[in-house]
Amino acid sequence: MAAPFTFARPARTQRNAVIVLGVVFVLLMLRVLLDAAWGFLILGALLVLPAVWDMALNRVATLELDASTLRWNAAGQRGTVPLDEIKKVILDTRLDLSVRMSVDTTDGARFRLPSECVPQKDVIGAACEAQGLRVERNAFALL
Template identity: 35%
Template structure:
């Protein structure tokens, strides 16, 4: 869910999306098939089941993440991680498309500092680019970088 108006941009994402629920359900179907059809070792099943616990916790807790861009600052929140950067300290924004097709957003300060936003807070590339243009924020776009 996002909203763009003349003075602010707001992006919000919930962990309780149909896509997330389907992925977790398919993961558990695969685990069940491994155990029932292929007679996988219990330790393998346990490790695979443990790997899904963070996603199950986020879905159960209804975790949300958000990004807000205003005339005064840029703020973000994802779980326990949050932060704010005053617009006066912001030099530019770097958008990196990683090899897994995820988008990483890094705030670059005038002092040379870099602040990487949690990936959950970053909207789709065309949406964040439009918001940055509207807000008058300089940004760089880099495709398929390994390190940034």
């Protein structure tokens, strides 16, 4: 079997910080330039609050694939599936170019992994194939 695969994605990244600061800047400019209503600004700030909270806690989403199990952990969502129970791994590319990963088991259950713990499609596809898993790739799935 191939070497174990491990992927980790922290919440505190430069990309997330730029997005949060960009939204706050836009809200401030709406207030200064267009005299936007406070209710609208508070609503906009509330939409950014979960991202700020995740960055403050710096939660780390992980995915581990070794010779016996597939494990994931993301924002309190945890799961473990033994490799001998995995029928196939499905990698869907969404219209926003994000990747969704689903695991079909031999007993008919389907697990959808949280998107924050899934690496790029080529990387996870190669890791799954190296462990002997069947990988199905779907381009541009809507749901």
